[in-house]
Amino acid sequence: MQSPAQGGPEAAHGAAEALFGLDPFWTATALFVASYLIIMTERINRAVVALLGAGLLIVLGILPQSTAVAGIDFNTIGLLTGMMVIVAISRQSGVFQYLAIKAAKWSGGRPWGILVTLSVVTAVLSALLDNVTTVLLIVPVALLICDELEVKPYPILIALIMAANVGGTATLIGDPPNIMIGTQTDLTFNDFVLNLGPIVPLIFVATLVPLYLVYGRYMGASAEGMQRVMAFRENEAITDPSLLKRSLLVIGLVVVGFAGHHQLGLQPATVAMFGAALLLLLYTVGLAPDTASERVHEVFAEVEWVTIFFFVGLFMLVASIEHVGLLQMLADYVLEATGGDFFAASMAIMWVSAIASAVVDNIPFVATLIPMIKSMLPAFQEAGLGAADTSAIWWSLALGACLGGNGSLIGASANLITAGFAERAGHPIRFLPFLMIAFPIMLGQVAIASVYLWLRYF
Amino acid sequence: MLASDVMTTDFFILDPEVPVYQALEPVWERRRREMPVVEEGRFIGVLTMRELIHRALPSYIRDDRHFANLTFAPDLHQITDRMKDLGSSTVREAMSREVRTVAPDTSLLAVATALIRDEKKETRNVWVVDDEHKLVGQISEWEVLRHVFQQLDFTD
Numbered sequence: 001m002q003s004p005a006q007g008g009p010e011a012a013h014g015a016a017e018a019l020f021g022l023d024p025f026w027t028a029t030a031l032f033v034a035s036y037l038i039i040m041t042e043r044i045n046r047a048v049v050a051l052l053g054a055g056l057l058i059v060l061g062i063l064p065q066s067t068a069v070a071g072i073d074f075n076t077i078g079l080l081t082g083m084m085v086i087v088a089i090s091r092q093s094g095v096f097q098y099l100a101i102k103a104a105k106w107s108g109g110r111p112w113g114i115l116v117t118l119s120v121v122t123a124v125l126s127a128l129l130d131n132v133t134t135v136l137l138i139v140p141v142a143l144l145i146c147d148e149l150e151v152k153p154y155p156i157l158i159a160l161i162m163a164a165n166v167g168g169t170a171t172l173i174g175d176p177p178n179i180m181i182g183t184q185t186d187l188t189f190n191d192f193v194l195n196l197g198p199i200v201p202l203i204f205v206a207t208l209v210p211l212y213l214v215y216g217r218y219m220g221a222s223a224e225g226m227q228r229v230m231a232f233r234e235n236e237a238i239t240d241p242s243l244l245k246r247s248l249l250v251i252g253l254v255v256v257g258f259a260g261h262h263q264l265g266l267q268p269a270t271v272a273m274f275g276a277a278l279l280l281l282l283y284t285v286g287l288a289p290d291t292a293s294e295r296v297h298e299v300f301a302e303v304e305w306v307t308i309f310f311f312v313g314l315f316m317l318v319a320s321i322e323h324v325g326l327l328q329m330l331a332d333y334v335l336e337a338t339g340g341d342f343f344a345a346s347m348a349i350m351w352v353s354a355i356a357s358a359v360v361d362n363i364p365f366v367a368t369l370i371p372m373i374k375s376m377l378p379a380f381q382e383a384g385l386g387a388a389d390t391s392a393i394w395w396s397l398a399l400g401a402c403l404g405g406n407g408s409l410i411g412a413s414a415n416l417i418t419a420g421f422a423e424r425a426g427h428p429i430r431f432l433p434f435l436m437i438a439f440p441i442m443l444g445q446v447a448i449a450s451v452y453l454w455l456r457y458f
Numbered sequence: 459m460l461a462s463d464v465m466t467t468d469f470f471i472l473d474p475e476v477p478v479y480q481a482l483e484p485v486w487e488r489r490r491r492e493m494p495v496v497e498e499g500r501f502i503g504v505l506t507m508r509e510l511i512h513r514a515l516p517s518y519i520r521d522d523r524h525f526a527n528l529t530f531a532p533d534l535h536q537i538t539d540r541m542k543d544l545g546s547s548t549v550r551e552a553m554s555r556e557v558r559t560v561a562p563d564t565s566l567l568a569v570a571t572a573l574i575r576d577e578k579k580e581t582r583n584v585w586v587v588d589d590e591h592k593l594v595g596q597i598s599e600w601e602v603l604r605h606v607f608q609q610l611d612f613t614d
Contacts, residue, residue: 101530136522143518144531228532236530424517 024062028324031057032317040360047306050313050364054320063320071319072312075183075269076176080130080311081303082272083173086254087133088302089283090247094239096125100141101234109226111151111219116208118142119159123167123204127174128255131164131414132304139421148232149225153427155215157418158434162207162406162441164414169402170200172268173258177366177401181394183269184370188262195395199452203403203445210441243283250279314367322371331375340383343458346396347450349373353400354446358407358439366401373397392457399449407442409434461569462562464605465586465595471496472505472549479545481505492583494593495553501593503553504581510552512580514540554580559587562594566606569597 035053039046057063103121107113118138126134142160146153168175172182172192182192208216238244257264257271280299284292321327338345349369356365377390405412409419409431419429472481472493485493495503512520514537519528544552556579558572564586572584586595 097530140518140522143516147516147536148531231532233530421518421521424521426517 022060022062025324025326027060028057028062028320029326031062032321032326035317036364039364045306046361047310047313050310050317052313054313054316057316057320063316063323067323068316068319071322072315073180073184075267076180076315077308077311078267078269079173079179079183079272080176081308082269082274082276083129084133084303085276085299086247086250086272086279087129088299089243089279090251091133091137092240093244093247094237095244095247096137097141097237098234099125100138101145101232101237104141104145104229105232105234109149109221109229111149111156111221112212112216114145114149114229115156115159115211115216115219118145118156119163119204119208122160122163123170123200126164126167126414127170127200128251130173131168131175131412132417134167135160135164135414135418135421139418143421143425145229145232148228149221151219151221151225153422153425154429155211155219157422157427157429158215158437159208159211161412161415161418162211162438163204165402165405165412166200166204166207166445169203169399170196173272175398175402175405176363178398179268180363180366180370181398183267185374185394187391187394189258189268190262191391192398195391196398199399199449202452203448206444206448207406207441210437210444214437246282247279250275250282253278310363311367314364317364318367318371321368327368327372328375331372334372335376335379340379342380342383342393343454345376345380346393346453346457349393350396350400350446350450350453353397354404354407354442357401357404358411358442362401362405362412366397369397389457392453395457396453399453400446403442403445403449406445407435407439409438411438411442459566459605459609460562461560461564461566461584461586461597462595464566464569464601465562465597466601467595469494469593469596471593472553473497474502474548474550474553476549477546478505478510478549478552481549482545492581492596494585494596495549496593500591501559501585501587503550503555504557504583504585505549505553506581508582509554509580510541510544513544513552516540557581557585558583559585560597562586562588566602570602573597573599573602 031053035049038044038049054063054068058065058068099121100118103117104114107117118141122134122138125138138160139157142156143153146156165175169178170193172178172187172189178192178196181187182189254271254275257266257275258268261268261271280296283299284295287295318327334345334348338348353362353365353369356362373393377393380393381390405415409415409429415434419434422429470485470488470490470493472495474495474497481493491508492504492506494501495505516536558576558579558581560569560572569584573582582598584597585593586597588594
């Protein structure tokens with residue numbers, strides 16, 4: 001991999017040649033590791049780090065521009081952006097507050113009942129929307145309900161964090177790891193529902209058991225408090241009934257589109273982007289051109305561009321280590337360590353992803369693992385899979401990475417967002433107390449997932 | 459026209475160490491929205507009615523843009539309880555420090571722009587300070603419009 005030493009910046013036009021005689025393999029590896037380490041410290045915004053790292057690799061001539069651009073997975077980015085636009089518009093109708101209040105009232109106003117019903121709503125919503133959006137929508141309502149009940153919001157917030165992460169595991173669009181896996185393999189939306197759908201409700205119920213034993217049985221509220229919650233008028237939370245109808249129409253179409261994307265020959269990103277464009281049209285149709293443009297501007301301003309550009313930078317970083325051969329080397333190492341045994345490799349991937357996701361952001365981790373697993377698959381097929389389906393290894397990755405986010409307060413963005421709300425409301429969620437309850441629950445969840453995988457696929 | 463031409467010198471100064479409820483007592487008769495806070499001759503902040511209401515809201519409502527409509531929830535003294543805490547804090551604790559200041563010789567164009575820009579700033583007025591950071595005047599939309607309209611001739 002030694003490249004000939006080059007004189008100076010004049011050599012930059014020869015894209016294949018590295019500047020300053022740097023060895024491409026070690027430079028790419030060093031920049032990749034340095035970028036990931038800086039992302040972990042969270043001292044510099046992660047999108048800035050990823051873009052800087054990728055930019056350096058291109059400028060230094062280690063990563064050809066065309067390879068970098070080809071590495072950016074438009075399906076992940078299009079799907080995320082499309083869903084963000086749809087949520088930005090539809091949440092203005094008040095529909096999500098309505099759902100949360102309705103759910104709280106189903107429980108009759110009892111605190112444990114509210115914890116369960118709000119968790120169910122959170123889990124279902126986070127299966128369809130991304131987790132961060134879901135907690136942004138539900139946590140304020142939960143805090144308001146706790147205020148009215150005059151109970152501490154701590155147990156409910158912990159349940160909501162777990163519900164968001166567990167619910168997001170169930171579908172292709174529920175969680176960023178699943179989005180990446182779904183768009184970079186040929187697994188469909190329905191594959192995710194059929195393979196992860198059966199186990200997620202079980203994991204969800206199993207999560208509630210320890211929460212009940214630790215908090216639930218001690219949760220109580222005054223009769224007046226419960227009456228106040230039952231007096232909530234959820235219909236008044238719907239601020240714009242006409243927008244609600246238009247949003248529900250488009251969300252319905254998008255879900256149908258996801259369910260049939262494979263048969264239709266469409267990528268999920270296409271479905272989401274088309275849905276976003278349609279809802280933008282319905283949202284602005286009939287308005288004066290100025291007002292319509294302003295609204296479109298406002299909606300696009302709500303897209304989390306930091307996340308989007310983080311993905312852009314990250315995909316380029318991963319493309320660089322793929323380009324210089326590091327990924328293949330790591331894959332060979334894993335193959336050797338597992339002796340080419342598919343079951344052992346699947347289990348290792350699930351548990352390593354779970355622990356890693358509890359400690360660091362699961363997005364960079366999964367972005368690196370996907371191409372690695374892809375390059376390992378032929379070797380596993382050669383070694384013989386037995387009765388197992390190759391998709392089992394992807395479900396291992398999805399379950400490990402998504403559930404692992406429950407393991408600590410920094411495990412997933414939804415956890416941090418909820419902790420931020422709690423802190424400002426005067427009920428801070430601390431790192432260690434959360435870890436003490438969340439980490440064992442996460443281990444239990446991954447254990448259930450392991451048994452499921454073993455029974456179903458091996 | 460300059461800032462010094464349109465500003466009013468009739469403002470009501472608060473002492474930073476006084477509790478808010480006590481500081482506001484004389485204000486109720488005067489219908490003021492924003493009161494400058496001055497310490498040892500230096501202008502250090504503004505206590506605004508708007509910010510007091512803002513801080514009395516529960517944080518989860520204050521921080522959430524889509525929680526605008528709360529007609530569905532019954533009142534649970536959330537506002538009055540927090541107002542009690544705010545009233546007992548000192549003016550220094552409750553005041554806004556991010557205020558828009560201009561020099562006396564700032565042009566009317568710049569003053570009007572400052573008044574309209576930065577919707578999110580806690581104080582709506584523009585404060586006129588001299589070189590020693592001594593408060594010399596207050597300008598609201600009302601002062602600008604009054605001075606301009608009084609100078610214009612509408613008879614033709």
